[in-house]
Amino acid sequence: MPNLEQALACVRVCQMLSNAYQPIHIFRYNQNTKTVFILAGVTESLEILIFSDGQWKFNNDEA
Secondary structure, X not given: OOOHHHHHHHHHHHHHHHHOOOOEXXXXXXXXXXXXXXXXXXXOOEEEEEOOOXXXXXXXXXX
């Protein structure tokens, strides 16, 4: 489960996406990496990682 800082960061990011009318397609917590992954956007092009310290970033990795 996400810790408190991470959970609050998730709420902030989801609120920002909602304010921009961007749909959220996937919201997933990875037990191994302790990160939250969010896939969002009308074209599913926004990938966001939220770390256990509450920091977040757009995932630009090409995999």
